Amino acid sequence: MGSGSMGSLFGGFLAESEVDVTLIDRKPIVDAIKRYGLQITGISGDHHIRVKTTHKPSEVGVVDLVLIIVKAYDTEQAVIDADPLIGKNTWVMFLQNGLGNEEIAARIIGKERVIRGVTTNGAILEKPGKIIHTGAGETIIGRCYEVNTPEVDNIARMFSESGLPTSVTENISGVVWGKALVNAGINPLGALTGLKNGELLEIPEIVVSMKELVLEGMKVAEKLGINLLFDPVEKTFEVARETAQNKNSMLQDIERGKRTEIDFINGAISRYGKKHSVPTPMNELITALVKGLEKRMTKNS
Amino acid sequence: MGSGSMGSLFGGFLAESEVDVTLIDRKPIVDAIKRYGLQITGISGDHHIRVKTTHKPSEVGVVDLVLIIVKAYDTEQAVIDADPLIGKNTWVMFLQNGLGNEEIAARIIGKERVIRGVTTNGAILEKPGKIIHTGAGETIIGRCYEVNTPEVDNIARMFSESGLPTSVTENISGVVWGKALVNAGINPLGALTGLKNGELLEIPEIVVSMKELVLEGMKVAEKLGINLLFDPVEKTFEVARETAQNKNSMLQDIERGKRTEIDFINGAISRYGKKHSVPTPMNELITALVKGLEKRMTKNS
Numbered sequence: 243m244g245s246g247s248m249g250s251l252f253g254g255f256l257a258e259s260e261v262d263v264t265l266i267d268r269k270p271i272v273d274a275i276k277r278y279g280l281q282i283t284g285i286s287g288d289h290h291i292r293v294k295t296t297h298k299p300s301e302v303g304v305v306d307l308v309l310i311i312v313k314a315y316d317t318e319q320a321v322i323d324a325d326p327l328i329g330k331n332t333w334v335m336f337l338q339n340g341l342g343n344e345e346i347a348a349r350i351i352g353k354e355r356v357i358r359g360v361t362t363n364g365a366i367l368e369k370p371g372k373i374i375h376t377g378a379g380e381t382i383i384g385r386c387y388e389v390n391t392p393e394v395d396n397i398a399r400m401f402s403e404s405g406l407p408t409s410v411t412e413n414i415s416g417v418v419w420g421k422a423l424v425n426a427g428i429n430p431l432g433a434l435t436g437l438k439n440g441e442l443l444e445i446p447e448i449v450v451s452m453k454e455l456v457l458e459g460m461k462v463a464e465k466l467g468i469n470l471l472f473d474p475v476e477k478t479f480e481v482a483r484e485t486a487q488n489k490n491s492m493l494q495d496i497e498r499g500k501r502t503e504i505d506f507i508n509g510a511i512s513r514y515g516k517k518h519s520v521p522t523p524m525n526e527l528i529t530a531l532v533k534g535l536e537k538r539m540t541k542n543s
Numbered sequence: 544m545g546s547g548s549m550g551s552l553f554g555g556f557l558a559e560s561e562v563d564v565t566l567i568d569r570k571p572i573v574d575a576i577k578r579y580g581l582q583i584t585g586i587s588g589d590h591h592i593r594v595k596t597t598h599k600p601s602e603v604g605v606v607d608l609v610l611i612i613v614k615a616y617d618t619e620q621a622v623i624d625a626d627p628l629i630g631k632n633t634w635v636m637f638l639q640n641g642l643g644n645e646e647i648a649a650r651i652i653g654k655e656r657v658i659r660g661v662t663t664n665g666a667i668l669e670k671p672g673k674i675i676h677t678g679a680g681e682t683i684i685g686r687c688y689e690v691n692t693p694e695v696d697n698i699a700r701m702f703s704e705s706g707l708p709t710s711v712t713e714n715i716s717g718v719v720w721g722k723a724l725v726n727a728g729i730n731p732l733g734a735l736t737g738l739k740n741g742e743l744l745e746i747p748e749i750v751v752s753m754k755e756l757v758l759e760g761m762k763v764a765e766k767l768g769i770n771l772l773f774d775p776v777e778k779t780f781e782v783a784r785e786t787a788q789n790k791n792s793m794l795q796d797i798e799r800g801k802r803t804e805i806d807f808i809n810g811a812i813s814r815y816g817k818k819h820s821v822p823t824p825m826n827e828l829i830t831a832l833v834k835g836l837e838k839r840m841t842k843n844s
Contacts (some may be wrong), residue, residue: 447827451831523825531749533748534732534735535735535737538737
């Protein structure tokens with residue numbers, strides 16, 4: 243479900259490796275993919291892939307695996323729409339950024355079938371069905387609420403065999419939080435100032451803020467018992483340096499007049515902080531500012 | 544010193560009431576005023592005023608009162624430039640926004656001669672020498688470091704008689720901090736989101752942030768022993784409501800690619816907070832963000 247850049251990349255590669263895949267998205271998008279197929283170019287060569295598509299999940303019926311790759315703010319609707327796909331033995335995997343997607347899912351479909359995933363692959367959607375695979379990355383998956391079963395290993399193997407190297411972890415929360423904390427330290431600062439990741443590092447006051455935003459989030463993660471796999475402050479600076487020329491995804495969203503995932507990054511840190519009595523004034527403020535910016539962008543568009 | 548909107552308003556009205564005034568500013572600006580005189584229109588009627596001008600303070604010699612009305616970040620340079628104007632009995636008044644102007648001044652010229660002032664008059668500079676008086680306000684003045692003398696009353700009377708109602712207070716710090724706290728709660732939020740003051744109030748998360756920014760500043764003011772004259776949180780919401788249609792001055796600066804006074808508003812709150820061990824994470828973050836935005840604006844212009 244979801245045929246943006248990452249949904250098309252995973253759906254396309256799985257279909258090409260002869261997994262029975264149906265891409266599900268809104269009608270105008272699936273119509274375009276129906277007409278021209280999926281074209282994937284970039285670091286993994288040129289691919290032209292025929293794949294089944296539909297905008298009606300009920301036409302597909304019950305499946306083995308529902309892979310949800312939508313923006314975090316669309317998770318709830320996607321899980322509701324996925325209802326006809328989900329049978330007694332269906333896994334539902336959330337390959338998304340942000341915090342709390344699995345909780346939204348678990349409220350609707352229960353905890354047992356939920357698998358969470360995070361990927362560092364890079365891809366750009368040129369238009370529906372046309373994707374550039376810009377960065378080779380790894381994908382890590384795991385169940386959030388129970389230990390993994392051999393079936394989860396099988397899913398990882400299937401992904402890997404399709405060309406997208408994937409491993410299984412018993413600490414998916416640590417992986418998800420690690421990535422979210424890095425995003426919390428970079429994304430809203432870029433979105434609010436319009437600066438590229440490397441330019442942010444040139445302003446001493448911004449460097450301090452970057453660190454403080456991540457530290458607040460770290461304290462919330464600690465309180466929740468999350469076992470982080472690296473020092474997120476160090477990692478944030480490392481990522482900003484390595485992607486110095488990039489405008490981060492939240493800044494790109496703002497420039498395109500699109501809604502951001504702020505509610506699932508800094509906003510989520512602030513919500514969890516409130517719930518567990520960890521003060522997060524900076525994450526709260528920056529969430530408010532990005533919401534203000536979204537409002538302005540909506541007015542202008 | 545300084546012939547922006549407020550400097551021209553005060554200088555013009557004083558000159559018109561036959562006070563011996565010289566406007567001091569950079570050469571291109573004083574040349575324009577020399578050529579066409581000062582034109583003041585708006586709520587106080589139409590005025591066309593001839594006034595002496597120069598870009599060389601040494602040509603003026605020692606005066607009774609130096610009135611410094613420049614952006615806060617130019618205060619230090621203005622005080623240095625004012626040296627030839629200052630004799631044994633010269634008063635130096637700072638009619639500016641922001642916190643800490645008088646400390647910068649006192650380091651250079653001592654504490655005895657410093658008078659601080661705040662005005663709620665509104666004026667727009669159309670071009671050098673052409674000013675619209677948009678809002679009738681009051682001006683409050685007072686010495687920062689000592690009790691006021693009859694001479695300070697005389698200055699207030701002189702201002703009032705020129706058409707700019709002015710009173711004297713023994714608590715000028717309370718007045719200056721009160722105004723700065725309101726600015727701290729509104730200005731950077733508008734600058735970063737691009738929203739008008741009234742639009743800020745439409746976003747619940749922004750309303751919370753507004754309050755929290757002011758509360759942090761209040762705690763710093765308390766620690767410094769400042770006696771505030773009103774509840775600054777209430778006042779901030781009141782001002783935002785009353786100026787709902789306005790883009791605040793910091794947003795205007797950003798839109799014109801100009802440097803803002805952030806270092807003397809939220810930045811000052813954060814500096815005083817650090818010095819006196821009062822945590823100000825939100826004011827620190829928002830200062831960093833506005834500095835990032837200034838950097839981007841400079842790049843674009």
